[in-house]
Amino acid sequence: QKEVEQNSGPLSVPEGAIASLNCTYSDRGSQSFFWYRQYSGKSPELIMFIYSNGDKEDGRFTAQLNKASQYVSLLIRDSQPSDSATYLCAVPWGGYSTLTFGKGTMLLVSP
């Protein structure tokens, strides 16, 4: 199984700033990565999926994948208090779309 590491945080940023969340993984053969957001007391929901090296943008969210360095990042531009949540990085393993999740980084956006 693959290992996924995330800084637990909390990462505190002011409203309007860029929040940068990082994830490192152990298996050099990993091809794709998921970012989930989890609000307190709620279940995880998918916000980004990235497969290729480089950047993938979706609204205020940008995922960056660097396979050579084995890390994947999530940037949130113009952070809002509603972005305050725990962000989970996940890596597929096995043949059944099973995922290994990192423990998550808590993001706090202050008004």
Next chain:
Amino acid sequence: DVKVTQSSRYLVKRTGEKVFLECVQDMDHENMFWYRQDPGLGLRLIYFSYDVKMKEKGDIPEGYSVSREKKERFSLILESASTNQTSMYLCASSLLQVQETQYFGPGTRLLVL
């Protein structure tokens, strides 16, 4: 929209009781998963199933069993509940192919006294 539902949001049981947690998805997904989530430990996979009557152990299957008699329904069974099984239990489903998104249910917070 994919919908994954779980039978209870909150559950309180006594040590030694047999506990059933049920999960139903309405998108004809082949894969279904049971996780538990604990502070500081993250999401940990208990069991998953890729087809009716098929099951595979995850990271922490001890003390749990599962049942999948119909494609849309996946049950988690605690044969004899213990206090260390107090946790948030999350069910998820996905299509079979690798790299498919998992969709989560709302979770069941189980307290074992």
